[in-house]
Amino acid sequence: MTSAKGRSVKMTATPFTRALGFLALAAVAVMALLGLVVSPPDVVQGEAVRMLYLHVPAIWIAYGSFAVTSVSSLLFLRRGKRREDKGRHYDRLGGAAAEVGVLFTGVTLITGMLWGKVTWGTYWQWDARLTTTVLLFVTYLGYLALRRLPADPVVRGRRAAIMALISFINVPIVHYSVDWWRTLHQKASLSVGRRPEITGEMYWTLLYSAVAVTFVAVWLVTHRYRVIRLEEIRDEEMLTALISQRVSQDLPPVSDGDFDE
Amino acid sequence: MSEVATVAVGWGVTAVAVASYALWVLLRGRTIGQELDIGGSSSMLSDKDSTTDQ
Numbered sequence: 001m002t003s004a005k006g007r008s009v010k011m012t013a014t015p016f017t018r019a020l021g022f023l024a025l026a027a028v029a030v031m032a033l034l035g036l037v038v039s040p041p042d043v044v045q046g047e048a049v050r051m052l053y054l055h056v057p058a059i060w061i062a063y064g065s066f067a068v069t070s071v072s073s074l075l076f077l078r079r080g081k082r083r084e085d086k087g088r089h090y091d092r093l094g095g096a097a098a099e100v101g102v103l104f105t106g107v108t109l110i111t112g113m114l115w116g117k118v119t120w121g122t123y124w125q126w127d128a129r130l131t132t133t134v135l136l137f138v139t140y141l142g143y144l145a146l147r148r149l150p151a152d153p154v155v156r157g158r159r160a161a162i163m164a165l166i167s168f169i170n171v172p173i174v175h176y177s178v179d180w181w182r183t184l185h186q187k188a189s190l191s192v193g194r195r196p197e198i199t200g201e202m203y204w205t206l207l208y209s210a211v212a213v214t215f216v217a218v219w220l221v222t223h224r225y226r227v228i229r230l231e232e233i234r235d236e237e238m239l240t241a242l243i244s245q246r247v248s249q250d251l252p253p254v255s256d257g258d259f260d261e
Numbered sequence: 262m263s264e265v266a267t268v269a270v271g272w273g274v275t276a277v278a279v280a281s282y283a284l285w286v287l288l289r290g291r292t293i294g295q296e297l298d299i300g301g302s303s304s305m306l307s308d309k310d311s312t313t314d315q
Contacts, residue, residue: 035272050268051268054272054275110271115267219283220279223286227286227293230293230294234293
């Protein structure tokens, strides 16, 4: 078994990720201060508006993560064969980003349900936005499950990439569902080419929260990518060790007569 | 549940979920790093490392 020590190994916690981690922590602390203390309660929603500083950035990050997964999957499928490593770094990035996307979709669903209970009087309603969001959550859970199925890594990567591209079709549907159908869910708080639905301190707190959550997501994706790489190395080493063991078992036993000549 | 309590639950659940995931990622990296005998902390390799022994 070849030890990974023999290779050029660097620690995951590089100065960059350490700095990013501290930056993310500090940014989230300020976000909590702004969202829970500084920002005023809304005239209509009251204190419940503070949930939106988590809910809205969380779904933006989920969209962004799934977009990264899709682009990585496309690059894996198109450029993978030409590269020495079969484009597996694209596959890794796609997997890491999807996992973080699922986490933040979950956060979106939970904070949305709590906000809905206060604002609508119910945790759940099968309207277009909520239904398509839960579908998004489930399809990317399926994508992550597919990545764990035992198969050749490149074949598994191709299957996962195709599923990622199919799953991404739902992202614009989720986003525009409030425009395409009559839904209980309110329209987008911020949208390109449209006047913002919120202003003043609430507007800036929301924008700042999006930046803070982005730092957290980038840190998570970076570390998860590296851990996936470690998992691959471990699996490769285990496979090599098993093959070596099997080959040594299959060799015919050496008898004294073999050395007589 | 009052509005304030709902907000507290929402922020609390989010903090626990994200922190738990971050901790899981770090610990998993550390565990596999130890299995691979490359130090106590989680480790990373560049893309060429899997095929290039030095």
